[in-house]
Amino acid sequence: MGMAIATPRVQELQPGSRLAAFAVVLAGVYALPLYRLFRHALENQLWSHVLLVPAISLYLVWTKRQQLPASVPAFSIYSGIPLGLGIVVSAFWLLQAREWKPDAPDYLSITTLSFVSFFISGAAWILGPMRTRALAFPLIFLVFMVPCPDVVTHGIETFFQHTSADAASFMLSLSQTPVLRDGLVFKVPGITIEVAEECSGIRSSLVLFIVSLVGGYLFFRRNSHRAIIALAVIPIAIIRNGFRIFTIAMLCVHVSPEMIHSWIHKRGGPVFFALSLIPFSALLLLFYRRERTVRTKRLQPCDRAEFAKG
Numbered sequence: 001m002g003m004a005i006a007t008p009r010v011q012e013l014q015p016g017s018r019l020a021a022f023a024v025v026l027a028g029v030y031a032l033p034l035y036r037l038f039r040h041a042l043e044n045q046l047w048s049h050v051l052l053v054p055a056i057s058l059y060l061v062w063t064k065r066q067q068l069p070a071s072v073p074a075f076s077i078y079s080g081i082p083l084g085l086g087i088v089v090s091a092f093w094l095l096q097a098r099e100w101k102p103d104a105p106d107y108l109s110i111t112t113l114s115f116v117s118f119f120i121s122g123a124a125w126i127l128g129p130m131r132t133r134a135l136a137f138p139l140i141f142l143v144f145m146v147p148c149p150d151v152v153t154h155g156i157e158t159f160f161q162h163t164s165a166d167a168a169s170f171m172l173s174l175s176q177t178p179v180l181r182d183g184l185v186f187k188v189p190g191i192t193i194e195v196a197e198e199c200s201g202i203r204s205s206l207v208l209f210i211v212s213l214v215g216g217y218l219f220f221r222r223n224s225h226r227a228i229i230a231l232a233v234i235p236i237a238i239i240r241n242g243f244r245i246f247t248i249a250m251l252c253v254h255v256s257p258e259m260i261h262s263w264i265h266k267r268g269g270p271v272f273f274a275l276s277l278i279p280f281s282a283l284l285l286l287f288y289r290r291e292r293t294v295r296t297k298r299l300q301p302c303d304r305a306e307f308a309k310g
Contacts, residue, residue: 015071022122033111046203053145060138072128079124086117105150112146137217160200167242188249191257204273205237225287232283240276
């Protein structure tokens with residue numbers, strides 16, 4: 001009896017042990033790029049979340065540990081696609097290494113994407129198709145380790161910069177404040193305000209987007225609710241940025257033009273980020289209650305009391 005019980009436990013540990021060994025070997029191969037990624041994350045606030053992504057992914061795997069199907073290692077499309085991507089990215093990196101001297105973000109984008117692709121491919125092979133499907137989100141979530149190239153980052157900043165200016169312009173018109181707008185420049189009584197790239201709020205928007213994905217995965221079953229929560233981050237971020245610009249403009253008009261140098265402009269980001277959490281949390285609660293109500297209605301009457309306790 002003792003041996004019969006021990007054998008399944010040893011077998012159950014094998015996939016995790018193989019995956020851990022594979023991760024250590026792969027990390028050793030990519031030791032220099034990963035070290036540079038670590039340094040970049042420490043020095044650049046925009047990508048500081050990179051250090052937390054592996055831990056979050058492991059936690060999400062841990063939450064699903066009781067629901068995982070049997071592990072049957074096999075090569076499948078789940079391992080083939082990331083393997084092909086890793087090979088293509090690595091080939092480009094190696095072939096262009098002599099002639100191409102990229103900036104740090106571009107270099108880290110390529111090397112980290114190569115590392116993540118190979119890791120997902122190896123994990124999918126070791127875990128097998130069934131477990132890979134069950135752990136698809138935690139594995140794909142590792143993509144957030146990859147810093148965006150400069151051109152992508154600049155594009156996102158430009159998008160939020162202009163849309164935030166549009167939102168601020170709309171709020172100023174509602175307040176009936178005299179304003180002359182020229183693109184990203186607002187001329188209000190007593191001062192001229194320009195919406196710079198720093199006003200895009202890209203870091204807080206990225207953090208909120210990641211939170212929306214993780215929250216949707218943990219709390220919702222319907223993919224439509226998960227998608228709505230994630231996409232809602234975009235208008236919430238635009239309104240938040242526009243409200244911040246509007247607030248600073250109002251303070252400059254009605255208090256003093258010197259308010260452009262106040263803490264609310266230079267260090268007020270966390271305050272407005274906290275305000276943006278109010279509609280975001282309300283949306284989370286709305287969909288959570290809706291799904292809970294639907295699940296309660298599907299239960300038998302005798303099971304509803306027990307479900308409510310849980």
